[in-house]
Amino acid sequence: MSPSSTWKDYRRKVSGALADQRLREVLGRFAGDYARSREEVFRGVDFSRLRDEVSEIKDRALDDNARLLRRFASEAGKRGAEVILARDAAEAREAILRTARENEVRSAVKSKSMTAEEIALNPALEAAGIKVTETDLGEFLIQLRGEAPSHMVLPAIHLSRFQAAQSFREAGIPGAEGSVENLVRAARRRLRPLFFQADMGITGANFLLASSGAVGVCSNEGNARLCLSLPRVNVILAGLDKLLDGPEDCLPILELLARSATGQRINGYVTWTAGALPAAPADGKRRILKIIILDNGRGALLKDPATRPILRCLRCGACANVCPVYRLVGGHVMGDVYIGAVGLVLSRYLNGSDRSPVLQDNCLACGACREVCPAKCDPLRAILEVRRRGRESGGGSPGLELFSLVLPRRPLFRGLLRLARGLQAPYAFGGGIRHLPLAFARDGGLRSLPALAEKTFSEILPSLELVGAGRISCAVFSGCAHEFVLPGELAAGVRLLSRAGVQVLHPRKQGCCGLPAAALGLEGAARAAARQNVDAFRGVDCDYLTSLCPSCASYMREEYPRFFADDPERLEIWSALSRKIIDFGSLLLREGNLRGELFVRGGERAAYHSPCHLRLGLKAGASHVDLIELAAAYLRTPLENACCGFGGCFSLKFPEESRAMAEEKLADYQRRGAAVVVSDCPGCVMRLRGAAREMGRPLRVEHTAVFLESRLKKTP
Amino acid sequence: MEERRGVAEERGGGVEERRSEKTRELVRLFKSRAREAGAVVVEPGKLDGALAYALDLVLAREAAGVFAEAKEGGDPSSLVFLDLKPEDEPERRREMFASKGIRVAEEGLRKCAGGIDLAFTGCALGIAESGSVLIETRTEDLRLATMLADLHAVRLPKSLLARDLSALPPRLRRELFHSGSFVSLVTGPSRTADVERVLTLGVHGPLELHVLLTEE
Numbered sequence: 001m002s003p004s005s006t007w008k009d010y011r012r013k014v015s016g017a018l019a020d021q022r023l024r025e026v027l028g029r030f031a032g033d034y035a036r037s038r039e040e041v042f043r044g045v046d047f048s049r050l051r052d053e054v055s056e057i058k059d060r061a062l063d064d065n066a067r068l069l070r071r072f073a074s075e076a077g078k079r080g081a082e083v084i085l086a087r088d089a090a091e092a093r094e095a096i097l098r099t100a101r102e103n104e105v106r107s108a109v110k111s112k113s114m115t116a117e118e119i120a121l122n123p124a125l126e127a128a129g130i131k132v133t134e135t136d137l138g139e140f141l142i143q144l145r146g147e148a149p150s151h152m153v154l155p156a157i158h159l160s161r162f163q164a165a166q167s168f169r170e171a172g173i174p175g176a177e178g179s180v181e182n183l184v185r186a187a188r189r190r191l192r193p194l195f196f197q198a199d200m201g202i203t204g205a206n207f208l209l210a211s212s213g214a215v216g217v218c219s220n221e222g223n224a225r226l227c228l229s230l231p232r233v234n235v236i237l238a239g240l241d242k243l244l245d246g247p248e249d250c251l252p253i254l255e256l257l258a259r260s261a262t263g264q265r266i267n268g269y270v271t272w273t274a275g276a277l278p279a280a281p282a283d284g285k286r287r288i289l290k291i292i293i294l295d296n297g298r299g300a301l302l303k304d305p306a307t308r309p310i311l312r313c314l315r316c317g318a319c320a321n322v323c324p325v326y327r328l329v330g331g332h333v334m335g336d337v338y339i340g341a342v343g344l345v346l347s348r349y350l351n352g353s354d355r356s357p358v359l360q361d362n363c364l365a366c367g368a369c370r371e372v373c374p375a376k377c378d379p380l381r382a383i384l385e386v387r388r389r390g391r392e393s394g395g396g397s398p399g400l401e402l403f404s405l406v407l408p409r410r411p412l413f414r415g416l417l418r419l420a421r422g423l424q425a426p427y428a429f430g431g432g433i434r435h436l437p438l439a440f441a442r443d444g445g446l447r448s449l450p451a452l453a454e455k456t457f458s459e460i461l462p463s464l465e466l467v468g469a470g471r472i473s474c475a476v477f478s479g480c481a482h483e484f485v486l487p488g489e490l491a492a493g494v495r496l497l498s499r500a501g502v503q504v505l506h507p508r509k510q511g512c513c514g515l516p517a518a519a520l521g522l523e524g525a526a527r528a529a530a531r532q533n534v535d536a537f538r539g540v541d542c543d544y545l546t547s548l549c550p551s552c553a554s555y556m557r558e559e560y561p562r563f564f565a566d567d568p569e570r571l572e573i574w575s576a577l578s579r580k581i582i583d584f585g586s587l588l589l590r591e592g593n594l595r596g597e598l599f600v601r602g603g604e605r606a607a608y609h610s611p612c613h614l615r616l617g618l619k620a621g622a623s624h625v626d627l628i629e630l631a632a633a634y635l636r637t638p639l640e641n642a643c644c645g646f647g648g649c650f651s652l653k654f655p656e657e658s659r660a661m662a663e664e665k666l667a668d669y670q671r672r673g674a675a676v677v678v679s680d681c682p683g684c685v686m687r688l689r690g691a692a693r694e695m696g697r698p699l700r701v702e703h704t705a706v707f708l709e710s711r712l713k714k715t716p
Numbered sequence: 717m718e719e720r721r722g723v724a725e726e727r728g729g730g731v732e733e734r735r736s737e738k739t740r741e742l743v744r745l746f747k748s749r750a751r752e753a754g755a756v757v758v759e760p761g762k763l764d765g766a767l768a769y770a771l772d773l774v775l776a777r778e779a780a781g782v783f784a785e786a787k788e789g790g791d792p793s794s795l796v797f798l799d800l801k802p803e804d805e806p807e808r809r810r811e812m813f814a815s816k817g818i819r820v821a822e823e824g825l826r827k828c829a830g831g832i833d834l835a836f837t838g839c840a841l842g843i844a845e846s847g848s849v850l851i852e853t854r855t856e857d858l859r860l861a862t863m864l865a866d867l868h869a870v871r872l873p874k875s876l877l878a879r880d881l882s883a884l885p886p887r888l889r890r891e892l893f894h895s896g897s898f899v900s901l902v903t904g905p906s907r908t909a910d911v912e913r914v915l916t917l918g919v920h921g922p923l924e925l926h927v928l929l930t931e932e
Contacts, residue, residue, distance in 0.1 A: 030913060079895035137919055138910030156910055164911050180914040188919055189785065196829040212892040222906040222921030225863050229856070229898070230826075247888035251881045254901075265749065266846040266903050269921070272888055275895035278856065 010333075010358045011654075017329035018656055023158055024328065028664075030157060031327040032638075037263025038321075038372070045259070047374075053252040055376040058312035061244045062302055068210040068243040069293065076213030079275025081289040083213075085240075088296050089119035089351055096121065096202070096235055097128055099290050103233045105130055105199040109191075111217075111224035112136035113204030114152055114315055115237050115294055118337045118350055121202070132202075133194050135223040137187050144171050150331035152317040152339050153261045158330050191223075201227035205238035206257070206314075207272075208293070211246040214274035215291065218257060218267040225271050233288040234276075240293050241302075241311040247272070253314060256374035260318040297350040307349065310382045312375035313342050319369035319379050324643035325362055328657055334362065341369035341379035348386050360386045362654060364647030365519055366612035387521030413511065414456070457487035461506060464491055470503030472591060475542040475580075477533070477556070479549040480512050481682035486703070489682060493548045493584055493705035499712075500593040509536035513552040516648055518559065530556075530563040534570045537577055545580040546587050548705055550681050551648070554617025557581050583614055585624040585680050585704055599631035599711045606632040606707070607674035609665065609688060610641045611681035621680065627704055628678050631711040639668045644679075646687035662691035666699060676700045678707045742844040742877040743929060749847030753904030754917055755925040763871070766928040767809055770796075770836045770869045773926065774818055777833060777867075784831040784866050794818045797825065797861035799837040825860035835865035835922075840887055840899075842872045842927070845880045848903040849927060852891050859898055868905070868922040873930050 017023060061068060073083035086092035100108070108130055110116065122143075125132045134143040138156035142149060144167045149155030156164070161180050168176035168186055176186035195201075203224050207216030215236050217224045228234060244250065250270075258264040276289040301307045320326040320340025335343030336359060337350070344359045360383050369379045457478050474497060482490035494504045514529030533556070537545070547553040557578050564571035588594060606628050614621040628634040645651060645661030666688065669677055677699055679685055689701040702710075747757045760769040774794050777783070783792055796818055800806040810820045821832060837858065841850040849870050853859035862868055884901070891897045906921030917923060 026912070033913065135920070136910070137908045141910070154910060154913065157913070159911070161911050161914075180911045180916050183911055184908060184916040184919050191920070192831065193829050196826070209892070212889070214888075214892040214897075220906070221908050221919045222863060223919075225900065226920060229859055229863065246885065247892070248885040251884065254881060262909065265753065266848060266901075268753070268903050268905075268907050270901040271898065272892055272900075273898045274892040275897070277898065278896045 007358050010362075013333050014329055014362070014654060015656060017333045018660055022160065023330055026157065026160070027327050027330055030154075031321065034263060034321045038259070038318075041259045041263045041265055045255070047256075050252050050255050051374050051376055054256060054314070054374055055309075055312055057244065057249045057252065058241075058375055061249065062241070062308060062311055064245070065240060065243060065302060068208075068245060069240060071210040072208055072213055072243060072293075074213070075210065076275065076291055079213050080287075081213065081275050081291050083291045083293060086292050086294050086296070089294075092119045092237065092292050092294050092296070093121060093124045095290065095292050096237070097124060099233065099235060099288070100125070100128065100130055100200060103199065103288055105233055107131040107133070107194075107198045108200040108202055109133050109135050109195055109198040109227050109231065110139070110202040111204070111219060111227045112139050112155070113202065113237055114149075114338060115204050115239055116202065117149065118296065119237075119294065121237075130200075133191070133198070135191050135195070135227060136219075136221060137184065140187060140191065141167060144168070148332065148337075150339065151320060152315050152331075152343070154317070158332070195223075195226045195230045198231045200233040200235060201229075201231035202235045202237065203227045205236050205242055207250050207253070208238055208243045208291070209246060209249075209272070210243055212274050214247075214272050216250055216270065216272045218254075218270050220262075220264075220268040222269050225269055228271065228273060229277065232285060233290075235290050235292065237292045237294065240295055240298050241313070243293075253374075257314055257316055260314070260316040260372065260374040297352070301349055306385050307345075307382060310342060310345050310349075310377050310379070313346070313377050314375050316374060318372040318374065319343075319377075322368040322372050324364060324366060324368065324645070324661055325654075325657060328660055329362075335359070341383065342373075342377055345379060345382040345386055360390070361650075362657075364612070364643055364645070364650050366643050366647065367616040368612065368643075371616055384518060384521070387519070388523050389521070391521035392523070452484050453487050455487065457483045457490050458506070458508065460487050460491055461494075464495060464498070466494060466498040466504050467501060468503065470498075470501045472501075472543045473503040473505055473541070474544040474546055474587065474591075475505045475507065475537060475540050475577075477510060477513070477537075477545065477547040477549075477552055478506065479547055479552040479682070480516075481549055481686070486682050486685070489685070489703040489706050490548050492703070492709035496588060496592060496594075496705060496709050500591055502591055505540055505542055507536045507540055511536070513556050514559075515551060515555040518555070519649055526559075527563045530560050531567075531570065534560070534564075534574050534577075538573055542580065544582050544587055544591075545577055546582050546584050548584045548680070548682065548703065550583050550611050550614035550618050550620075551683055553581055553583060554613045558617065581618075583618050583620045583680065585614075585627060586620050588627060588704075588708075589623065594627070594630055594708070596630050598713060599708070600713055601631055602711075604632055604675040605635040605673055606676045606678050607635045607637045607669045607672070608640050609644060609677055609679040609684055609701075611679060611684045612643050614680050615641065624680060624704065627708060631708060632676070635672060635674050637669060637672050637674070639665050644684045644687045645691075646681075646683040648683065651687060658687065659691055659694070662687050663695060666692055666695065666697050670697055670699055674699065676702060676707070678702055678704055680704050739874055739877065742879060743874060745879075746842055746844040746847055746877055746927075746929070749845060750904070750927055751847070753847050754907065755847065755904045755927050757927045757929060759929045762930055762932050763804060766869070766871045766930050767798075767812060767836065769926070769928055770834060771813060771816065771818075773867055773869065774813070774834050775816065782866075784833045791819070794833040795821055795828065796834040796836065797821050797832055797857070797865065799835070799858050799861070801838075821857075821861075823857050825857045825864060828860070828864055831864045831866055832861065833865070834867040834869060835861040836869045836871070837862060838871050840876070840891075841883055842877045842929075843879075843881060843883065843901070844877055846901075846903055848901050850884065850887060850899065850901050852887075852897070852899045854894075854897070862900070862902075863921050865922050866918075867924045867926065868902075869926040869928055870902075871928045871930055873932055875932075 141156045150158040165176045176183045205215045258267045276287045326334040331339035336347030338346040514526040517525035645658035651658035839849040905925040908919040
């Protein structure tokens, strides 16, 4: 399939999911419920310590993977199991089919296994004439319907009880109507005899313990235990990333797995079993246990330091549960076999390298996944890494190359944008333009940009009459949005600072922070941008370094050190500067010398939009609503922390998703009676303002700086 | 009461008291966490009380006309499995159930595809923080009984209560040394939330889990 047809197909899937109102409702409710139960179940639990432990345990086991595999095979072998290492999906399928043939298997029961999905086991077994029954309720349901799982833990989350009952009726399973309980009982009655009749039981595993050759399996329903206990032939299938040393390695994982997955304290059943179970007294035949350990791309991920942390993944699904994109479109779009943020990466690397080349673009880079991951996989970093490699291996376009050429060259960038500003007039409408004549990239690149301002911030700056030497000084990083598109916001911000006696320094040679380039996978351009900015700020003597764009600030703080790994001089300069980074709102609260009596206080109600990169990236903003309260009545709203859908290039690549996220927020703000929405990020402001205009909502959207500065009492 | 304990500890004595206070606290924690997970927790005294409680569970089901479905051989009367050690006077205990017309399965649970009404078992440990019991099953009959029973009554002597999961590894290491070992940490009855995230109990395993905290 050509990349563009893949891209088109994917966009069609996105549109289809967005149009499914019921799915949107289910996922929206789930996101809210999950956030509440997660908060509840983590109360009094030291999440940060436990996830440090989990990631250390997983890292240690990954370091030692080869030895653990040998030990596991030997210990399991001593206990009557046969261990088979499968290099890829085909080998794993063949090993299972061979086992089935050798033991005259005609039917199999399965308990939930994402790894079995990964190797497409069911179709292979069915082609060999073996009847397979999924026994996990959700998996059973989607098997009846011929669908794929849409969540790693709740595979049938996309279905309603009515759809489920109808599928049961069509399959001739009686008594499923009326309530979820009836449905569950009907499944119990149908499935119980199948465990007894099946010749083979197939399960996944959460732990492979090398010290004893034991396998650990977590479930809630209890079906895995029945699958392991009743059939005479047992197959356990697991990735080689599941190898650990001893039972103590399971503990922190158990503390976090169910809490992260479903908001439970612990899974209902955690079973450890070592070796083949003894023969059943009735038939006296030896029980067969085959443990298939799957590589299928994991070995390559393991050897690569950049992708290796992703192998810590526990498959809890938390990264899907908090993902704004997942919440909107569900797992049939947000993933392939594996779902959620980690799924975007695993789907790319497992099963050969050509799969799912466009999935990774469907990410806002908000960082919510990074916050909740119990194994510190940092899926976001891995997604960006996949994009980077995609570009390197020829996945870019001429437009992207032009972009990467222009971005770090400030005069060229500025000149081209000036040219664009001149040419855009015929295309501009209502402050936003659809198609900039300067098309950096056609397919999936930057197809539209907001209207450029008459004058850039740098051009306005001399007319602002700021204080000279102040009691303290603050260097300002303007960022592209404020330099070229919304310079008035930054001007309002620096006037507020200057009013409070803060000396504002704005080094001329600064350029784009490099985040858009990094997000597009343009590593070279991102590195050049980082160098340029460090050079621009070299020697600037300041108490603070601030930006009115938390995306720039969090990106620079987080990512710049990586670019200077082999450049100790810039690294040192940056380390010193980086410690001075503070977001604009926090700086105002600390140094702004603001009091309520300075403001004209209207009766209007002002809601807040918390930018992801402020809250999750800079870990700030918890008390920024205090700034709103200086000049208006602050209105707390439940979607305050929900992503606006901007995500930089994301909003250009997935305009429908982006708009849907913004609309959901705006509808809620308006319903609750807000007149103005205040936020701390120019990207969020543009996204929300644009959506409000498109939808004809009478909401004003203002950056905190403008909101405050425009409400200051005029001094006589 | 509070005051007296304080004094005893100050005197440097009260080791027993401190131990029993620790046990009481673990019992409190265990009860609240196990109940959160959907288990029923009672304190029926000693083994006698625990078995009487289990018997009452079966009799109450019978009175309500509830029986495990489709039993082997078509006999609809209640069927239970009792996991008793030789020192528990198993004969006398079985007779207690049989005298009420309740059948006691001693082996061949593999024939009970329709399920059994109640399994009465012991356990190796209780974990207070998670409200869990650790069940080691060396025989197939015991193992299947814990999965196939509609009601699972687990006898947990208070002396086997541990605070947290850190009590597991020593037991696991010992048990997993043997081939064919099968150990389950069980928290609450079988459950699913796969349909509309509605929590529903008893999808594959026991519909109810009763933990009987005993004094011995």
